[in-house]
Amino acid sequence: MEETKPIKRSKELAPLSREHHDGLLFAWKIKQGVTNSTPPETLCNYTRWFWSNHLEPHFNVEERVFARFLPADNPFAQQMLKEHGQIRAVINSLDKEPGANSMQLLTELINKHIRFEERKLFVYVEQILSAEQLKEIYDDLPAEHSCDITWTDEFWIKK
Numbered sequence: 001m002e003e004t005k006p007i008k009r010s011k012e013l014a015p016l017s018r019e020h021h022d023g024l025l026f027a028w029k030i031k032q033g034v035t036n037s038t039p040p041e042t043l044c045n046y047t048r049w050f051w052s053n054h055l056e057p058h059f060n061v062e063e064r065v066f067a068r069f070l071p072a073d074n075p076f077a078q079q080m081l082k083e084h085g086q087i088r089a090v091i092n093s094l095d096k097e098p099g100a101n102s103m104q105l106l107t108e109l110i111n112k113h114i115r116f117e118e119r120k121l122f123v124y125v126e127q128i129l130s131a132e133q134l135k136e137i138y139d140d141l142p143a144e145h146s147c148d149i150t151w152t153d154e155f156w157i158k159k
Contacts, residue, residue: 012138032156
């Protein structure tokens with residue numbers, strides 16, 4: 001088994017990394033919900049709620065702040081946008097395909113995407129940008145990070 005060491009994230013990108021933790025937790029909850037035979041409607045409702053309140057704003061911030069410093073033809077920028085698009089497409093397709101297969105695909109895409117950003121994109125950005133540029137990114141991030149816990153149906157807990 002490959003050993004992974006904790007990544008020391010710059011202060012400037014740490015807020016985005018904390019949001020990644022929320023994304024991983026979301027994927028875990030969906031996976032648990034599928035395992036617990038949670039009705040697809042419940043999983044879709046939670047997914048739409050998480051998308052609107054957390055994931056979509058996170059994607060928008062990343063796309064905005066990194067676009068200023070990474071050219072459109074940068075392979076890391078291209079992969080970020082491609083993966084954001086794949087995740088958006090799966091979420092948008094939930095009305096037509098709300099089953100376990102779509103949920104499984106969504107959790108795989110999110111886990112893979114977060115690993116890419118944490119292990120490659122963010123490391124690259126921290127290496128190539130100056131301290132002033134990283135501070136510009138930090139200053140452009142939302143002032144507060146909070147994963148608002150207003151979802152009360154804990155479907156991920158086996159009853």
